[in-house]
Amino acid sequence: MIDLLINLLSPLFIAMGASVADVGNYLRAVSGYIYAILILVALLIVVMVAAHFVAKKGTRHVVRWSGALSFSLALVLIVNLICYGPMNAIVSGVLNASKAEISDDVAGNSRAVVQEAAEEGMVLVKNNGLLPLSGNVESLNVFGWASAYPVYSGTGSAASGDNSSGVVSIIQSLQDAGYATNDELTNMYLKYWEGRPEIGMNAQNWSLPEPTSEYYEGGVMSNAAAFSDTAVIVIARSGGENADLPTDMYAVQNGTYDVAKSGRVQESVTANYGYTNGTFYGNSYDYNEFDEGGHFLELSHTEKDLVENVCAHFDNVIVVINANNAMELSWVDDYDEIGAVILTPGTGETGMAALGNIISGAVNPSGKTVDTYVRDLTSTPTFQNSGNSGNHIYTNTADLQKMLAREDKTYQGVVSFVDYVEGVYMGYKYYETASDDGVIDYYSEVQYPFGYGLSYTTFTQEITAFEQGKDTVSVDVTVTNTGSVAGKDVVQLYYTPPYTNGGIEKASVNLIDFEKTQLLEPGASETVSFTVALEDMASYDSGCIKTAAGGYILEAGEYAMSIRSDSHNVLDSRTFTLSADVDYSTDGRSSDKVPATNQFGYAESPMETLSRKDGFANYATATAAPAEERYLLSDEDEGVIKNSTIIRYKPEDHDDPDAVMPTTGAKNGLVLADLAGKGYDDADWGKLLDQMSVDEMVTLVNTGGWQTAAIDSVGKVATSDCDGPAGLSHYLTGATGTQFPAEVLMAQTWSKEMADKIGDAMGQEFASANNYGWYGPAMNLHRSAFSGRNFEYYSEDAVLSGIFASYEVNGAAKYGVYSYIKHFAANDQETNRCALLMTYLSEQTLRENVLKPFEMVVKNFNFDSNVMGVMTSYNWLGNVPCVSNADLLQTVLRGEWGFVGAVISDYDGSYGYMISHQAILAGNDLMLGQGMFETNEFTNLDSATTVTALRQASKNILYTVANSGYYADASASQGGMSNMTKIFVALDVGAVAVAVALEAVVLLRWWNKRKKTAAVDQ
Incomplete structure (x- = not known):
């Protein structure tokens, strides 16, 4: 019966964003109640039938009405039991959530900030003098289907706002800048394909609906030439959560590409070049859009035809790359007619307004690239060893998968791996080092370097002061505008450390800080000052070349x-x-609470890691696709996996015999508001925690899906937490705020001031909506250009990401917002992310690249009175899930870095390994879900170890909430009846009152009729 309901209701729930596994668990959780309702229905039928044959004629309607009303009241009771039982987390999450009614002035500020960010973040990467357009250009032909349907963001948790209401389009931007646009072209695109294909959580549409050449016949091009001698071509690409971008579009268009990355080949739907769960619609049945080996980040044949056609008819062509992922752009140099190229990643609600202003010259572009734009994305060091390159699925785990699927019905995946074979040489660090070492011809491989961007003016930068201190280096840089128009420039400070051949791995070029100038008028100068800690240039010696057990070391030279x-x-x-x-491995760096030493040996890759030794002599072997034997999971790792999953995980195996059962249920008279603003070690925390029952702790820990639960014993109010990195978005209620730009566009500003403004505006929106929990920002890295979620992450560089996120988090914290920085850690691909994805990398790579942004944000947090949070990731580090990795969450995060606050999981879909007991023991305090899975159950609540861990997790959650905007006003945070309870009390009282009234009417009518009958009989 339940399985039948699952099959029937799955399409509806999937349309709402839930997975089939979610549907199954929701229905299984309420299965007992469903059977109770069916029994009541059967009883009601029996009563109705019996009334006809047993009851007297005059009383049949009384029996039937009474039976129906009793059934209704019983149904109300069951609904209450469901909503306050297995579905409590979902229902309370919806009813207790903020309605996100953001005030007009706050929303107006956000829209202004979004536009300003785009004005500073769009990057001019080519300009032969075409831009800014001369004043005599009054009209523009805008080509490309994407000109009508641009990319404003990505999909998933970073999507917010309504892109159909209030959003500034490309056409509007150009018109607002004073240009007339060719309506004939725009109307053609609007009619060709309505709406942008959605690349979503549960299904992807990789279609690139560009009209074919015949659409430009019949005078379209001649009309365009008569309209204007200047053309704009818009090319767009988008991505989303839960899928990486395809690297074999030929297979996609012929229905053989495995989008779900589950090891199953999708069925081909040849009529439209599509396939189930990941659709592609070609623009012509006469040819394939891509040749064999073609990928999503190069032009399709129809797009190539468009570029060729436009360049054949116009001498002045501007190309707008509206893409969230770094594309291959060598083609823009193949046409002399292409005079300018502008990078405009997801612009958010009003960001596209910047485009017209930049083209006209009203705004001087000052953005810089945050990724290295290479000429051939298939030749990068990571290409063969990341999610885009195919399923790195263990081939000998069929039995393990069957066990997981049987034990945990949410599991529908595989057991897979990814090796960070590039080591520390991610992005520009490889290309600059290989160039400096004479290994590559730089510009034959790189088109636009990291940090590259043009301006309408010229600048000089000169180091005017330099001083080496005991622990720091100070650098003053004077920037002068030597051109003829006002503009801003970015000062990028890099360091080159000494390197010994075969020694600790080091890139020859490493970003360490940056600053953006104010607007400088022609001839004006500004001096920018940097103070860099020497310890920030230390390398991590995971190979123990110079340290006993690994650690940071600043080498002589x-x-x-x-x-x-x-x-x-x-x-x-x-x-x-x-x-x-x-050597910092013994005493630690000044920013460390505890010295860093090797902790993650189990995550070391069995593959060879790229080394600078002898001029990257091992490049070919290190960056090759995994060898056949790499696809075999070892017996040892399989055993460890079983112990970490529902297959064999036993809470009692983790009991500490010396643990002492904490006090519970005490009557100390405290409420959480009493602790607001008190230190983490204040003695009253112990007294407050003593008041909680074990069941309340379980509820608090497991009920973290876009909320935290109300706890009566300590007067804790229910709270509402929201996605995401690009704006407020509540998954359960659908409430949204302003759509901010994609993080990649934010970072392209290279402006700390802009980062603070974005965080400030975001914080104002969350506070205006009375929502202080923020699932963001996100700071994983652009390890591969094909990662579907790159729009949600800042950059390929850890330092740029860490600095930007630090300012954004501090900006929001001014309003009492606690940010769950995410995804901790190594969530740099979407492929197999919810399956068992084993991530392997050297500890040097982990610490210098992957963990660095998180470390910087934690250490740069400026508020003693407020706190922040961390969100863990789905993937595993080696054979240990990040959600339950004590080395990551306790030793490094809390121990080495001194983090204080709550750690939350990514969405708790169980997947066989998101086990609440295991998570809290490791330091993951809160499960981002509704506590409905078997993996959420605590089966040993008589264990002192379990209750102690529950108590510690509860403290971290309570401390975070108490030091947020929720408790800024003590009078409004004293607990009391929740909004959900108020609604249910009102509805229940109303239902009972209506039932009693109806029953009274029925009985009264029956009594009156009986009296009349009796009178007639007399």
Whole structure:
């Protein structure tokens, strides 16, 4: 019966964003109640039938009405039991959530900030003098289907706002800048395909609906030439959560590409070049859009035809790349007619307004790239070893998968792996180092360096002061506008450490800080000052070359500090020399609470890692596709996996015999509001926690799906937490705020001031909506250009990401918002993310690249009175899930970095390994779900170890909420009846009153009729 309901209701729930596994668990959770309702229905039928044959004629309607009303009241009771029982987390999450009614002035500020971010973040990467357009250009032909349906964001948790209401389009932007646009072209695109194909959570549509050449016949091009001699071509790409971008579009269009990445080949739907769960619609039946080996981030044949056609008819062509992922763009240099290229990733609600202003010259572009734009994305060091390159699925785990599927019905995946074979040489760090070492011809591989961007004016940058102190290096840089128009420039500070062949791995170019100038008028100068801690240039010695157990070390030798226009081109530099190594593995760096040492040996890759030794001599072997034997999971790892999943995980195996059962249910008279603003170690926390029952702790820990639960014993109010990195979005209620730009566009501003403004505006929206929990920002890395979620992450560089996120988090914290920075850690691909994805990498790679942004945000948090949070990721580090990795969450996050606050899981879909007991023991306090899975159950609540862990997790959650905007006004945070309870009390009282009234009417009518009958008989 339940399985039948699952099959019947799955399409509806999937349309609402839930998975089949979610549907199954929702229905299984209420299965007993469903059977009770069916029994009541059967009883009601029996009563109705019996009334006809047993009851007297005059009383039949009384029996039937009474039976129907009793059934209704019983149904009301069952609904109450469901809503306050297995479905409590979902129902309370909806009814207690903020309605996100953001005030007009706050929303207006956000819209202004979004536009400003785009004005500073759009990047001009090519300009032969075409831009800004001369004043005599009054009309523009805008080509490309994407001109009518641009990319404003991505899909998933970073989607917010309504892109059909209030959003500034490309056409509006150009018209607002004073240009007339060709309606004939725009109307053609609007009619060709309505709406942008959705790349969503549960299904992807990789279609690129560009009209074919015949659509431009019949005078369209001649009319366009008569309309204007200037053309704009818009090319767009988008991505989303839960899927990486296809690297074999030929297979996609012929229905053989495995979008779900589950090891199953999708059925081909040849009539439209589509396939189930991941659709592709070609633009012509006469040809394939892509040749064999073609990928999503290069032009389709129809797009190539468009570019060729436009360049054949116009001498002045502007190309707008409206893409959230770095594309292959060498083609823009194949046409002399293409005079300018602008990068405009997801612009959010009003960001596209910047485009017209930049083209006209009203705004001078100052954005810089946050990724290295290479000429061939299939030749990057990561291409063969990341989610885009195919399923890295263990081939000998069929039995393990069957066990997981049987034990946990949410599991529908595989057991897979990814190796970070590039080591520390991610992105520009490889290309700059290989170039410096004479291994590659730089510009034959790189088109636009990291940190690259043009302006309408020119600048000089000069180091005017340089001083090496005991623990720091100070650098002053004077920037002068030497051109003819006002503009802003970015000062990028890099360091080059000494490298010993075969020693600790080091890139030759490493970003360490940056600043953006104010608007400088022609001839004006500004001096930018940096103070860099020497310890921030230390390398992590995971191979124990110079440390006993791993750790940071600043090696002796010559260091170069350079300012660059981008990662490749040096403007000025200075050097300093260290006479001796500085070993931080024993005493730690000044920012460390505990010295960092090796903790993640189990995550070391069995694959060879790229090394600078002998000029990257191992490049070919290290970056090759995994060998056949790599696809075999070892017996040892399989055993560890079983112990970490529902197959064999036993809470009692983790009991500490010395643990002491904490006090519960005490009557100390405290409420959470009493603890607001008190230190984490204040003695009253112990007294408050003593008041909680074990069941309340379980409820608090398991009820973390876009909320935290109300706890009566401590007077804790229910709270509402929201996605996401690009704006407020509540998954349960559908409430949204302003759509902010994609994080990649934010980072392209290279502006700390802009980061603070974005965080400030976001914080105002959350506070205005009375929502203080924020699932963001996100700071995983652009390890591969094909990661579907790159729009949600800042950059390929850890330092740029960490600095930007630090300012954004601090900006929001001013309003009492606690940010769950995410996804901790190594969630740099979407492929197999909810399956058992084993991530393997060196500890040096982990600490210097993957963990670095998180470390910077935690250490740069400025507020003693407020707190922040962390969200863990789905993937595993080696054979340990991140959600239950004590080395990650306790030793590093809390121990080494000194983090204080709550750690939440990513969405708790169980997947066989998101086990609440295991998570809290490791330091993951809150499960982002509704506590409905078997993996959420606590079966040993008589264990002192379990209750102690529950108590600690509860403290972290309570401390975070108490020091947020929810408790800024003590009078409004004293607990009391929740909104859900108020609604249910009102509805229940109303239902009972109506039932009693109806029953009284029925009985009264029956009594009156009986009296009349009796009178007639007399």
